[in-house]
Structures are given as structure tokens and as C-alpha cells.
Amino acid sequence: MLLAAAAFALTIRVYDVYGLPPADRQVMLSVASTALAEAGVAAAIVDCSGPRPAAACQLPVAPNEVVLRIHRMSPDDSHALGVAFIHGKSGADAAEPNTVATIYATHVADMARRSGTPVTTLMGHVAAHEIGHLLIGSNAHASAGLMRGSWTWLQIQRAHPEDWVFTPADVATIRLRLERRQPLLAGAPVETMRMATTVMSSILPFAPAASSSAGGTSDR
Numbered sequence: 001m002l003l004a005a006a007a008f009a010l011t012i013r014v015y016d017v018y019g020l021p022p023a024d025r026q027v028m029l030s031v032a033s034t035a036l037a038e039a040g041v042a043a044a045i046v047d048c049s050g051p052r053p054a055a056a057c058q059l060p061v062a063p064n065e066v067v068l069r070i071h072r073m074s075p076d077d078s079h080a081l082g083v084a085f086i087h088g089k090s091g092a093d094a095a096e097p098n099t100v101a102t103i104y105a106t107h108v109a110d111m112a113r114r115s116g117t118p119v120t121t122l123m124g125h126v127a128a129h130e131i132g133h134l135l136i137g138s139n140a141h142a143s144a145g146l147m148r149g150s151w152t153w154l155q156i157q158r159a160h161p162e163d164w165v166f167t168p169a170d171v172a173t174i175r176l177r178l179e180r181r182q183p184l185l186a187g188a189p190v191e192t193m194r195m196a197t198t199v200m201s202s203i204l205p206f207a208p209a210a211s212s213s214a215g216g217t218s219d220r
């Protein structure tokens with residue numbers, strides 16, 4: 001697929017507390033990055049897993065960054081594949097960036113096993129879906145494509161490419177919101193950058209549940 005004309009840069013900080021083998025983590029992230037690239041988002045990975053994380057992990061989370069956590073299973077005993085924390089007002093007009101997405105490796109591995117799909121592939125789809133919620137700014141689901149709300153093992157097994165890409169409507173919302181969240185790679189409107197930095201300074205990426213304005217999706 002042709003990439004959208006102007007790519008937006010997004011950094012994904014990965015915290016794998018589940019402990020995937022690094023090679024599997026790389027494959028999974030490559031699947032997620034491909035889905036994002038097809039939506040015009042150029043993802044750079046900063047791996048903050050393990051005892052010696054990258055130096056960039058010490059820096060504050062920037063406006064063009066999201067945090068992807070890989071946990072063992074959901075804390076509420078559900079079979080959710082992942083969750084994304086969306087702040088208060090949702091939708092294309094919500095100004096506040098959303099930062100934290102989590103995938104639940106045990107549930108994804110179980111689903112992958114039942115559908116005969118490589119776990120790294122399915123985990124990459126889940127990661128792209130949850131990051132999609134952050135970028136779209138909503139917990140809502142689409143009727144088709146990667147952002148649909150229900151994934152059956154039959155759908156996963158048949159592996160139709162159109163099931164695993166963002167729809168044109170998703171892409172339009174992602175681009176609209178990223179235009180506000182960060183400057184284009186080529187040419188940086190300084191005012192936009194300042195605004196985004198101010199907004200980000202009020203967010204604690206690792207305490208979303210403590211915020212009364214945070215909510216989450218439970219993707220089963």
C-alpha cells in the first residue's frame with residue numbers, strides 16, 4: 001500500500017514486563033509499525049524493557065510519544081486482549097493527548113493458539129489497535145478493519161488483510177489529531193509544539209487509573 005503523502009512521526013516506548021523474547025518483541029512491533037505506516041504514521045521504537053533500557057527511556061514523555069505496556073493478563077480477570085486509557089473528552093475534537101496502551105500477553109497468546117496464528121502477529125495487531133484508540137482519541141469501535149470491537153478466532157485465522165488495517169475514516173481522524181499533537185516531519189509550527197508540551201506536562205503516564213478523567217477499553 002502507498003503511504004499517505006505526509007508521514008507523522010510517533011515514538012512508541014515499550015515496557016515489556018511480561019518478558020517476551022526480544023526477537024519476538026521485535027516481530028510484534030514490526031507488525032504494529034506496518035499497520036501504523038499504512039495510516040501515514042512513521043513509528044520509531046524505544047525499547048524500555050529489561051534491566052538496561054535505552055537512554056531515551058530516562059527522558060520525559062514527549063508530545064509525539066505513546067507508551068505501550070505488555071502485561072501478563074488484565075487485572076480485572078476479564079479476557080481483554082488490551083486496553084487504552086482515553087482521557088475525558090473523546091473523539092476528533094479532544095485536545096488532550098492519550099498516552100498509555102496495554103496489551104495482555106496471556107490472553108493474546110491463548111487467542112493466537114486457538115486460531116493457529118503466530119502470537120507475534122496477533123500481538124502486533126492488538127498493539128496497533130490499542131495505539132489506534134490513543135491516536136483516534138476514543139474508546140469507540142469501527143464496524144470494519146483493525147478498529148472493530150470484536151475479533152473472532154475465525155477472523156484471525158482467515159487473515160484477510162482488510163481486517164487488519166485502519167479504515168479511511170480511522171486514518172482521517174488519526175491525521176487530524178496528530179496534526180494538532182505534533183508538527184509534521186517537514187516544517188514544524190512552533191506554536192503547535194509549545195501547546196502540546198504544555199498539555200503533556202500535566203499527564204502522568206503510569207497512573208492512568210488514579211485519574212478520574214481516564215477510562216479504558218476492554219477489548220475481548
Ligand SMILES: [Zn+2]
Pocket residue numbers: 129133139141148149217218219
Ligand atoms: Zn478496542
